[in-house]
Amino acid sequence: MPRQRITLVTLGVADMDRAQRFYRGWGWVRHPASQPGVTFYQMSGAVLALFGLKDLAADQGRPVAALGFGAVTLAQNCADDRETDAVFQAALNAGATALKSPEKTFWGGYSGYFADPDGHVWEIATNPFWPLAADGSLTLPDV
């Protein structure tokens, strides 16, 4: 699987209804995998997500005010927890700042967050419900 990939771009939004109205109005179609509090849009091999600012901050273990650039989060999903750990550690070795070390999540996945030297936030994650293609791309499963 290619190492260089962004699986999801997550936009932290202050008002989910307003954000959904905008993307719908712009012509985007919400994926049925969306749930209350998180909205998904299928792109070419990757996914755009809308997620509440407060929820995104909580997920990263930080106050909303600290999100800064992190109100956009870049996610790289991995094949398994071991790869997630290895990719996360490689980023720390390269100079990233850990925000939350990879740990089991309430939704059955495994996820950690770090900030790159400019404060851009990456999530490295395993999501057993969303298998990746061999080229590392993500197509949301049918629901």
Added chain:
Amino acid sequence: MPRQRITLVTLGVADMDRAQRFYRGWGWVRHPASQPGVTFYQMSGAVLALFGLKDLAADQGRPVAALGFGAVTLAQNCADDRETDAVFQAALNAGATALKSPEKTFWGGYSGYFADPDGHVWEIATNPFWPLAADGSLTLPDV
């Protein structure tokens, strides 16, 4: 071409050498299409770009301090200038705030910027040197 796509994710960086060192250290390989001041990484059908914060702000016609979330920019490339205009206008119609209306760029393309209701910045652009695949994905051309 699918409407729902992000062609480039651009990270505004304060120190290009530092940013390049980090991504290289994390295992990413710089694409030879990179130039002084802008670094490209090929992903699965899309591109990650590093671009100086000041240059990114200037490109959007805003001071660096106003970038906010815009220090990440999401780009959707289009097949031609007419599609760029139409996609940009559709976003304005849906409630986006224009930052820079589409105009010819110094590098031979055509590009505009808007902010979504949360301030996330999108660039809508035509780049005649970077043809898109039928599925809307972008593979950097050989140089």
